[in-house]
Amino acid sequence: MAFTILLTACGNSNTDNSVNRTSPPSVGEKAEPISITIRHTQVKDTQKKRLIMLQDAVKATEANVPGLTITLDGVEDKVNRFEKLRAEMAAGNPPEIFDLFGGTDTRDYVKADRLMDLTPILNELGLIDKFYSFDEFTVNGRIYGIPMAGYVEGLYYNKRILAANGLKPPQTWDELLAAADALKAKRITPFALAAKDSWVINMMINTMWVRTAGVDSIEGFLDGSKRWTDPEVIDAFSKYHTLVKRGYLQEGSLALSYAEQQNKFSSGEAAFMFDGSWANTPLLDPEKSTIAGEIGFMNFPSMGGPGDGYINGGWSNAYGFSKKVNVGQLAAIKEFIRQMYNEPMQKRQLIEEGMPPAMKLQDVSNVNPLIRQILDVFAGAKGTFPAFDSRIQTKVREKLERGMQELIGGRTDPATLMTDIQKQQEASNKEEAHTK
Known part of the structure; x- marks a missing residue:
């Protein structure tokens, strides 16, 4: 590295x-x-x-x-x-x-x-x-x-909230769910999220499907060796859907712009926030953040797949x-x-x-x-992978962004969403092949 x-x-x-x-x-x-x-x-x-x-x-x-x-x-x-x-x-x-x-x-x-x-x-x-x-x-x-x-993208966490509730930074998906469940039971928002800006949603799900499907998944979508409907891909979206259904994400997120995600976390009202390294600036500003000295950063927890340990960076x-x-x-x-x-x-x-x-x-x-x-987290990762929108076609990206908003809003489910995305992927691949 x-x-x-x-x-x-x-x-x-x-x-x-x-x-x-x-x-x-x-x-x-x-x-x-x-x-x-x-x-x-x-x-x-x-x-x-x-x-x-x-x-x-x-x-x-x-x-x-x-x-x-x-x-x-x-x-x-x-x-x-x-x-x-x-x-x-x-x-x-x-x-x-x-x-x-x-x-x-x-x-x-x-x-x-x-x-x-x-x-x-x-x-x-x-x-x-x-x-x-x-x-x-x-x-x-x-x-x-x-x-x-x-x-680099990863999981910010509030040290004070975790310590006060007897929790440690979760290292596995099951530990993350357990922490979120314990926090919600005490009326603490587990995840800060602003879903009005659709690209924000896709940061975490991008890392999740790389965890379950591997770092070569994007290139696989492009060359046809992998499909969005593969079980290991759907698995990541199903796990994300679990966060939605259990109410672990910030309430009313579909109406909130990106800044509101940072505001929720920096005010000490949420335990976790998936975001990029660029977010540290407002989080460390004592005029904007009440937790400037209580913030940690970690790679997303392991999910039992071939992409565990890698980081988007x-x-x-x-x-x-x-x-x-x-x-x-x-x-x-x-x-x-x-x-x-x-x-x-x-x-x-x-x-x-x-x-x-x-x-x-x-x-x-x-x-x-x-x-x-x-x-340190960047340097200690098993390897890196680029953000999916630096490789995937525009129409696929746009359909995934809208689809994730629909998933959060309860208007679709992981299997249906992946079927729709795969259809667009095939159409975009075909269109791209004709222009070469």
């Missing part, structure tokens, strides 16, 4: 932000105006620190590239990924720099010839070997995105760059990469925001205990 290197690395804390500079014009020479737009997704109240880091990198880039003006265009991440960026890519006019998701998104945009090949730039800047992984942004051996940070969010840039814009892009991707900036992200670094840091000291635990 790559994070083992991070956790055992040591060195001096280096806050020197100096990087290579773009040469200024000669005395008396007027710089030609250069303008670029950066599409970012740091628009939420919980992302203010990340936005400041981006703004600092922008200021440094403008200072080092004569005549450069950078415009920041902030868009909510799902709107950017599923609506705005897709429309811009279809029209052939994306921003010069933009937030890019790996896997299927990157492959589609490479196929459309919209993304800049970053391989020569990364080699030129000496960065190619300083990252943990470019896998989700590599197509035919070429790199098309530079990940900013890593992520990797480096799937990056900056991508438009292929349509002029010479001046290319110089600005290179300088932005220098300012954004360096040890001080990555360390700052880790300390201030708890974002697992994308680059191999020499110094990981002074990390918050919860963030350290998240990194």
